[in-house]
Amino acid sequence: MNVSRVGAIVVRMFYLYRGSPQRVFPIFIFVAIDVLVWGFLTRYLNSVSHADFNFVPALLGAVLLWDFLTRVMQQITMALFEDVWTRNFLNFFATPLRTSEYLAGLLVVAVITSLMSLIAMLILARAAFGLSFLTYGVAIAPFLMVLFVTGIALGVAASALVLRLGPASEWLIWPIPMLISPFAGVFYPVTVLPGWMQAVALILPPAYVFEGMRSVVAGHAPPWDRLAIGAMLALVYLALACLFFFATYRVVIRTGLIARYSAETVT
Amino acid sequence: MIPPAPCVLSVERLEKSFGDVRAVDGISFHVAQGEIVGLVGPNGAGKTTTINMILGVLEPGGGKIEIEGVDLAADRSRALSHTNFAAVYAPLPGNLTVEQNLRVFGMLYGVSDLSERIEKLLAAYDLMRYRRTKAGVLSSGEQTRLSLAKAMLNRPRLLLLDEPTASIDPSNARDIRAGIAKFVDNGLCGVLWTSHNMYEVQAVCDRVMFLSHGRIVLEGDPKTLPEEHGAASLDDLFVNVAQEALYAAGGR
Numbered sequence: 001m002n003v004s005r006v007g008a009i010v011v012r013m014f015y016l017y018r019g020s021p022q023r024v025f026p027i028f029i030f031v032a033i034d035v036l037v038w039g040f041l042t043r044y045l046n047s048v049s050h051a052d053f054n055f056v057p058a059l060l061g062a063v064l065l066w067d068f069l070t071r072v073m074q075q076i077t078m079a080l081f082e083d084v085w086t087r088n089f090l091n092f093f094a095t096p097l098r099t100s101e102y103l104a105g106l107l108v109v110a111v112i113t114s115l116m117s118l119i120a121m122l123i124l125a126r127a128a129f130g131l132s133f134l135t136y137g138v139a140i141a142p143f144l145m146v147l148f149v150t151g152i153a154l155g156v157a158a159s160a161l162v163l164r165l166g167p168a169s170e171w172l173i174w175p176i177p178m179l180i181s182p183f184a185g186v187f188y189p190v191t192v193l194p195g196w197m198q199a200v201a202l203i204l205p206p207a208y209v210f211e212g213m214r215s216v217v218a219g220h221a222p223p224w225d226r227l228a229i230g231a232m233l234a235l236v237y238l239a240l241a242c243l244f245f246f247a248t249y250r251v252v253i254r255t256g257l258i259a260r261y262s263a264e265t266v267t
Numbered sequence: 268m269i270p271p272a273p274c275v276l277s278v279e280r281l282e283k284s285f286g287d288v289r290a291v292d293g294i295s296f297h298v299a300q301g302e303i304v305g306l307v308g309p310n311g312a313g314k315t316t317t318i319n320m321i322l323g324v325l326e327p328g329g330g331k332i333e334i335e336g337v338d339l340a341a342d343r344s345r346a347l348s349h350t351n352f353a354a355v356y357a358p359l360p361g362n363l364t365v366e367q368n369l370r371v372f373g374m375l376y377g378v379s380d381l382s383e384r385i386e387k388l389l390a391a392y393d394l395m396r397y398r399r400t401k402a403g404v405l406s407s408g409e410q411t412r413l414s415l416a417k418a419m420l421n422r423p424r425l426l427l428l429d430e431p432t433a434s435i436d437p438s439n440a441r442d443i444r445a446g447i448a449k450f451v452d453n454g455l456c457g458v459l460w461t462s463h464n465m466y467e468v469q470a471v472c473d474r475v476m477f478l479s480h481g482r483i484v485l486e487g488d489p490k491t492l493p494e495e496h497g498a499a500s501l502d503d504l505f506v507n508v509a510q511e512a513l514y515a516a517g518g519r
Contacts, residue, residue: 002344004374004377005375005377007374008375012360012367015371085362086360086362088359091357091359091372092375093323094347094357095372095375095376096343096344096375096376097344097375098343250326253324253326256325258325
């Protein structure tokens with residue numbers, strides 16, 4: 001892997017972010033809105049609920065963790081969309097740039113922007129609602145890692161779809177996290193789901209994170225064995241997503257779609 | 268006797284079909300160092316398909332492409348490291364400035380003295396005053412000059428130019444032709460140049476290939492070829508060849 005070529009993809013995104021507040025703004029604004037809306041909701045639930053249960057770490061924490069996964073996925077696809085919107089695939093892929101280097105560049109951009117999002121989210125949640133991720137103890141590290149890897153896997157798979165289906169598939173990509181969230185048990189235990197949905201949850205890494213998070217909030221030890229399963233699944237999905245991306249690239253090179261990307265030959 | 272110049276591009280029995288349409292039909296040719304080869308033909312003849320295959324953005328259905336002896340299919344990245352291109356249909360990202368575009372593509376090509384190289388190219392292509400201007404707001408002629416500056420970033424050994432002066436006024440086009448000819452004169456670079464401007468082809472190309480229905484139907488020196496085939500000019504020869512190929516295709 002050539003560092004200069006990976007760096008070129010990152011530098012391109014740096015130039016775009018530097019000169020464009022409209023690109024920087026979404027890194028923070030959606031997170032801030034979620035923190036405020038869910039923060040006030042959890043505060044309200046705490047005030048009307050007479051139980052000892054604290055909704056802040058269970059509900060607001062869940063929202064923030066889910067937001068983190070969504071941000072990671074979107075940052076990868078957003079970086080790819082920059083090339084879709086400028087019809088730049090021909091220019092980039094007629095250089096010595098390898099597909100793996102392009103993908104690595106998108107990943108680095110996603111890591112940086114997602115971390116910025118995460119930091120903003122932590123500061124705001126702490127300042128406004130007193131939520132600290134330290135509430136979850138050492139388990140927060142695997143929680144974030146599993147969600148991060150899953151977000152990357154989703155972003156890479158979504159990018160492959162965009163590459164294959166053409167510019168209009170943008171509309172297919174954005175709702176992907178929403179489609180997964182009911183199965184992942186973000187706001188409720190997986191046990192409340194019907195049997196078939198629980199079966200789907202078993203193969204979703206985020207489900208293990210949110211189950212683990214609720215377990216920690218309830219005062220139990222983190223379920224390390226379950227988190228290990230979630231981590232393994234996330235890594236498997238990442239490998240599959242990369243294979244899917246490389247296979248898709250081979251298809252678009254064979255059909256010539258990469259050179260005439262706006263053609264949208266798949267109907 | 269002067270030994271023949273080494274090949275920078277060797278194309279052997281290259282093929283590509285899209286469904287039932289045979290876009291490129293087993294063509295073979297080479298481009299030597301210091302040579303400018305014109306690739307002309309009517310719309311849909313297979314010129315851009317051929318260039319896309321040489322650029323590695325379209326997989327051939329058959330045949331072999333070697334750039335400086337490196338098999339494109341086996342080591343695409345190495346083969347393309349000394350290749351570059353400019354095409355009227357591939358403008359650089361309009362949301363980056365002129366200088367940012369050159370820096371990003373310079374990094375992709377691994378140009379070692381990048382800042383110095385960018386300064387030279389900005390001056391050579393009269394882009395200095397636009398260095399902080401977004402490429403998308405440049406005029407089409409300025410965008411073409413930027414594409415050509417990008418194409419020169421890595422001092423390519425193989426330069427692919429797909430109608431490079433299509434959006435440029437005659438005065439600038441002449442300067443650009445002269446600039447490319449001068450670059451090729453150093454003897455290290457070979458150029459494959461497609462154009463519908465037969466005057467341009469005659470002015471800059473050492474050799475011209477007529478492509479029709481994916482086949483090379485005529486090849487030779489653009490300065491002597493019209494006379495050899497009883498045509499008044501290269502323009503007339505182009506029309507004759509295109510029409511003959513059309514009749515032949517109709518009769519098939």
